[in-house]
Amino acid sequence: xxxxxxxxxxxxxxxxxxxxxxxxxxxxxxxxxxxxxxxxxxxxxxxxxxxxxxxxxxxxxxxxxxxxxxxxxxxxxxxxxxxxxxxxxxxxxxxxxxxxxxxxxxxxxxxxxxxxxxxxxxxxxxxxxxxxxxxxxxxxxxxxxxxxxxxxxxxxxxxxxxxxxxxxxxxxxxxxxxxx
Amino acid sequence: xxxxxxxxxxxxxxxxxxxxxxxxxxxxxxxxxxxxxxxxxxxxxxxxxxxxxxx
Numbered sequence: 001x002x003x004x005x006x007x008x009x010x011x012x013x014x015x016x017x018x019x020x021x022x023x024x025x026x027x028x029x030x031x032x033x034x035x036x037x038x039x040x041x042x043x044x045x046x047x048x049x050x051x052x053x054x055x056x057x058x059x060x061x062x063x064x065x066x067x068x069x070x071x072x073x074x075x076x077x078x079x080x081x082x083x084x085x086x087x088x089x090x091x092x093x094x095x096x097x098x099x100x101x102x103x104x105x106x107x108x109x110x111x112x113x114x115x116x117x118x119x120x121x122x123x124x125x126x127x128x129x130x131x132x133x134x135x136x137x138x139x140x141x142x143x144x145x146x147x148x149x150x151x152x153x154x155x156x157x158x159x160x161x162x163x164x165x166x167x168x169x170x171x172x173x174x175x176x177x178x179x180x
Numbered sequence: 181x182x183x184x185x186x187x188x189x190x191x192x193x194x195x196x197x198x199x200x201x202x203x204x205x206x207x208x209x210x211x212x213x214x215x216x217x218x219x220x221x222x223x224x225x226x227x228x229x230x231x232x233x234x235x
Contacts, residue, residue: 059232104223123205124189141192144224147203151233 001030001180009132011036011176012072019073029180032075037175039095039133040065041165050101054165057094059110066092066175079128079177080111080121093153095133095175097163105161107138112153120147121154125180131156132176133164182221195221202228 002009003023011034013020023031042064044053056064068091080091093112099105109131111121121127123145131138143156165173184197186208194205195217204224208217 120203123194141189141194141209142207144207144220144227145194145205146224146228146231148228148231148233149201149203153233155228155231157227 002178003031021073021075032179033073034179035074035076035079035128035177036069036072037092037177038067038069039165039173039175040067041169041171041173043167043169044096044098047098047101047103049103051098051103052100053096053098054163054167054169055094055096056092057096059094064096064169066095075179097160097165099161099163104159105163107133107158107160107164109143109156110153111155112151119152123147123154123156128177128179130178132174132178134166134173134175136162136164182218182225184217184221197221199225204228 003013004010013023013031013033019033021033022029039056041054042056044057044061044063046052056066091111091113093110095109097105097107123140125140127140129140131140138158140156143158146155146157147153165171182197184195187194187196187205191209192207193209195208196203196205198204202225204221206220206224208220211217211220
């Protein structure tokens with residue numbers, strides 16, 4: 001559940017010098033410190049179907065990069081890694097927008113790893129309830145979810161013609177994951 | 181024709197089905213047209229088959 005100050009969906013609550021990890025109203029947890037990443041935008045260039053991707057990918061020819069903002073002290077330090085029973089998806093394998101050509105324009109988030117044992121990252125609020133890319137919100141329940149039994153990769157896909165990363169390679173975009 | 185089950189996820193409704201290779205969950209909140217639902221499921225399966233899954 002978000003907490004707003006004015007129109008700002010806050011990602012940080014500090015009392016004194018202590019970074020608060022969660023907020024409760026009675027016995028109901030209403031906020032947890034979100035996971036933040038900084039994504040440096042890269043591009044695939046034109047793909048065989050005429051589309052172009054912007055964002056970060058380690059699949060095939062890698063482009064862009066992503067870095068977990070560790071000093072934000074997210075509620076779970078290993079948000080996507082076997083934490084709180086979430087599964088063993090290693091981390092973000094790619095996060096990109098793809099559009100143009102004959103492709104349906106979309107944002108894709110894939111969690112998993114090729115170099116470590118993994119298991120399904122479930123499509124529940126335990127994993128995340130919403131992802132925010134540079135201020136644009138993507139609700140998990142609006143996404144098509146696919147889990148590959150072969151690779152143990154989990155993917156969320158949102159259909160959208162708007163590229164939330166922009167087209168400036170090298171630009172840094174803030175990625176935020178929330179859960180209730 | 182893809183056979184599916186539905187599940188409630190908060191206020192959202194998801195259509196769920198699996199193949200030997202994939203488990204797929206598609207949001208169908210508010211949809212009642214079976215043809216439209218089938219089109220969404222078919223598209224999701226096609227997308228899964230065309231993905232790079234790092235294998």
